[in-house]
Amino acid sequence: MQVWKDYLEQHKDRFLEELLAMLRIPSISARGEHKEDMKTCAIAVKDSLIAAGADKAVIYETAGHPIVYGEKIIDPSLPTILVYGHYDVQPADPLELWHSGPFEPVIKDGKIYARGACDDKGQFYMHVKALETMVKTNTLNTNVKFCIEGEEEIGSPNLATFVKEHKELLKADVILISDTAMISMEHPSIDIGVRGLSYIEVEVTGPNRDLHSGVYGGAVANPITILAKMIASCHDENNHITIPGFYDDVVESTPAEREKMAQAPYDENEFKADLGVSALWGEKGYTTNERTGIRPTLELNGIWGGYTGEGAKTVLPSKAYAKISARLVPNQSSTVITEKLLNYFKSIAPAGVTVKAEEHHGGEPYMTPIDSNAYKAAAEAIKATFGKDPIPVRGGGSIPICALFEKELGLKIVFMGFGLDSDNLHSPNEKYDIFNFYKGIETIPYFHKFFKLG
């Protein structure tokens, strides 16, 4: 619609400036020292909703970081779209690998570099600006609700309680989320599923204190060596995961589904070149897209123990630690897999060490039906602005609250993500293309326009 394009064109510099202001707030939910920044960011989100034309916007305190709710109800008989997003971001370290400050956004080659640029500030903010565009051009034809939380990156520990206690408030006809990626701007796509997550931390204790590796070396279990052996045992020579029962509940994709997936554009040489690797690595018998989409995985997210400073220290450490997470696919249960992971690490501990294994957080896998009115509206919206039909793809990431929303609110979710896999989510130099940011703001109103009940 030309009015949307015109409005965007007139206000695009301000839209960008507003996003940059939001990106300057270091809203890292995982770190206690950012508690105040989280509050500051929640207020900024609330204010932005009011400024965009919401009737009301409220900050709900939780046991953790606050949730921002906002709404614009134009007619209760019209469809209501609930937009979910998150204003918290991942920690920024390792800081030394950033080319510019993670919370000092810079524009370079048409891209916004900052922590949260894509995940998820840049993406949820498209919905705020789309709302403004529709309100100011008198073209809004749905009710809109916003639920923007501050704990997505730590597993949304307090969202379930909030949702259960505010079912009426959150009542809607569909949930719309922009927190995923497209294959590319040339190959627009829609995620039809996200993987689940089980995240644990393992602590291995050998001797009760750090020891001299010469005096005691060879006579007592070294917790790093033992932890390494435990980790090494998690994948077999075909890179299948060996944890007992891990694949029990996996729904295998049919040959037809896999054939359809194989038609998505993918260039292995380009993929390898982008990552700077000479060879790929993964479960035997599956393609890259299958490995990151329809198969569960187990990844090491962190490891530490002993002396990690400059130079050499001949210590046999008392403790070693690892952070480990699994991505899950339908019909796996995060609770079940977390339990299996915890049990596995405890059960394989050899005599001479003690193992503590604890859950960080988890989330269930989620699939969205592609024959629903909501999916069709998203596909039409993308066709309207990209000029071609989007490809349905299975995403590798996790949005732990999807299963919760479905269960508590009885709603289906549609993912309209405008990021790219190369946006360095969770990594140094996270970015978001300005083009994509504007494209999202241009596309979202079409979803509102095309979405039909029933």
Added chain:
Amino acid sequence: MQVWKDYLEQHKDRFLEELLAMLRIPSISARGEHKEDMKTCAIAVKDSLIAAGADKAVIYETAGHPIVYGEKIIDPSLPTILVYGHYDVQPADPLELWHSGPFEPVIKDGKIYARGACDDKGQFYMHVKALETMVKTNTLNTNVKFCIEGEEEIGSPNLATFVKEHKELLKADVILISDTAMISMEHPSIDIGVRGLSYIEVEVTGPNRDLHSGVYGGAVANPITILAKMIASCHDENNHITIPGFYDDVVESTPAEREKMAQAPYDENEFKADLGVSALWGEKGYTTNERTGIRPTLELNGIWGGYTGEGAKTVLPSKAYAKISARLVPNQSSTVITEKLLNYFKSIAPAGVTVKAEEHHGGEPYMTPIDSNAYKAAAEAIKATFGKDPIPVRGGGSIPICALFEKELGLKIVFMGFGLDSDNLHSPNEKYDIFNFYKGIETIPYFHKFFKLG
């Protein structure tokens, strides 16, 4: 000798105070930021030698930290004893595990708690105070030279050059070192060997940047997983080291030697209770004393990679690192083993990662003959103050410069260590019993008295 006992009794409080002052200097050789502290400590050592009665004491600059040389020549025709020690200490971290500041020595239950209390400030300083005792009581009957370096804990990278360039200066009849331990005060012992050392650092690089573990997990090699597999492969199920050729040059101890070793006092339950472990771990077919004495070992000294902070971060890291060291026995060569270690880690790297492996430092194993005049003098000295014959034992630690001294100066080394294995060397809460400190000062003059040429 009563005059020594009397002198020690009169001055023991001052001796202790002087040691505490030395311990307050954070002379950590591995850390660049302590360069000035190293200089301060070298000056303190030099001044202490002059104060103790040395004719001269000189600070020799090196490419790294300075070496302190001192001497007291009473008659060139008398035997000359060269005392070697080191004023540098290990890094103090993890700091949070210290009960008091590592460089704020405290006395508790008759023990001095501080980094370097035993290794090696407390021990080399016994020789300084023994010199003072002999000089002030007019009982010195040998020439004495001191070579106190500042880089022992980082592999003595500049000592070889110094020794080669100062052969005349260092000319002596025996080298005496107090940098080892006794079994206990009830079971005095003399180390007759120290293990060699090969210390390397391994860096595994997977993708060229940190990745989102959901988007890429399962499709690209995770450097932590790969590093863990590499480490796990270093020991087989019997805890033999699997690195090709690792044992090639090991001199196996004879059944007679092993039988003699087995007579040294050792209580497995006490050993386990002290370390807080329910079971021991080590190479099959060997006892604890053999594992730490006559057998080579491979220990992980540090590991790190990915997210190691509070909470959870779903990152697939670009890099993972490990610090790894082997202890060597006669007739292994540090150069050869280091090369084997570096090659091993490079050669087993799977496609999809790159491995950088570099040497930190090394040192050759060393054995001292027990039929020499020097060993006999040490044994007699210990008998004089402890009332019983010392037990000869094979030490697990490394003093990399022993082989160098023997080669360049043609001298044998005698180890008179007064520490205990439980002194927490290289660990938090390093300590040295005041009793042992004084006992050393009392015993050392007897060595000078008993040592004969020929």
